[in-house]
């Protein structure tokens with residue numbers, strides 16, 4: 621993808637798992653990047669290596685508040701939102717506000733600056749789908765009153781706002797429906813399946829399989845996802861999405877457990893836990909639209925992506941720790957990642973170079 625010009629790019633949620641990889645990539649391509657994050661589920665360490673870069677700045681801010689950015693803005697990637705079920709269910713009302721007010725505020729920022737804006741939407745807009753695989757035309761089956769609704773309905777409302785801002789104000793919008801994405805830098809206590817299984821396997825702790833493990837997901841490696849996000853952002857204005865970005869290889873959760881055990885050589889036993897309420901039974905993206913509109917398809921095989929993910933976790937969790945800190949349960953209160961970050965809050969409110 622040739623870089624045509626140096627762009628001023630805001631990445632909300634830029635200290636998180638996907639956002640920090642995106643910041644890395646955009647800075648490497650010569651763009652001026654403002655990472656905006658409240659460090660809820662993000663880690664300052666994810667962007668620390670970028671701080672001395674003249675084209676990078678970190679702004680600690682919350683998308684639930686109106687946003688203002690010094691200087692011009694050409695692109696906004698709106699990634700700010702906890703993505704793991706235990707994290708987004710920890711403060712469900714806060715999650716709705718992050719999805720809805722966050723969308724409103726980035727759209728206002730786009731309107732004020734003339735920027736193009738991309739929303740990180742989700743396969744969760746399809747809920748527990750009755751159609752398989754899921755095309756963009758499918759309108760979904762979300763339980764509006766269940767524990768996942770704060771995220772699912774929040775993201776659906778955000779999509780509605782994006783298209784209303786386009787219709788009413790002509791804001792150039794892009795909506796990506798991201799399917800399960802994994803890779804290096806996921807939090808140890810993130811609570812999602814791949815991070816849980818890898819951490820548990822590396823520590824020889826029991827692998828926590830929810831339900832009977834027959835539910836399916838389709839896992840996309842983070843580098844593939846970034847290719848898709850960038851292609852969508854830089855596509856013609858007429859291409860708005862929503863567009864599915866995900867890997868169509870579908871596996872059961874039990875298969876994932878066995879792959880992780882095999883690739884780590886772990887002695888962990890598998891233990892069965894209750895299936896969380898409203899856990900979707902099947903999920904696989906239909907990606908013909910992404911292929912057609914963007915020429916995009918994922919390239920990284922699950923086995924290879926898992927290897928990189930395992931290698932990354934192995935460096936972080938090599939030392940076995942007490943069972944309490946290896947919990948697969950939602951963390952109580954703040955995340956382990958957020959606690960030290962918040963202590964540093966005063967020092968961090970705006971760090972790095974002016975972009």
Ligand code: NAD
Pocket residue numbers: 632633634635636637638639656657658659660661662663681682683684698699700701702703704718722740741742743797798799800801802
């Ligand atoms: P993540 O939790 O690692 O990153 C989210 C980032 O947003 C964190 O840095 C967090 O601190 C920040 N954040 C949360 N609330 C905020 C707020 N109110 N104001 C400012 N910053 C805030 O999650 P991720 O996996 O990197 O996901 C990034 C985005 O992609 C999310 O919007 C998520 O909904 C979407 N998505 C991810 C997946 C996936 O499988 N990873 C799938 C579908 C959609």
Ligand code: UDP
Pocket residue numbers: 704705800811812813814816817828829830831835837873895896899900948
């Ligand atoms: N899951 C599991 N064990 C875990 C974490 C998750 O069996 O320790 C299951 C979960 O019930 C779901 C699937 O793995 O069926 C994917 O869960 P994740 O939270 O990663 O993503 P989502 O449900 O949002 O797709």
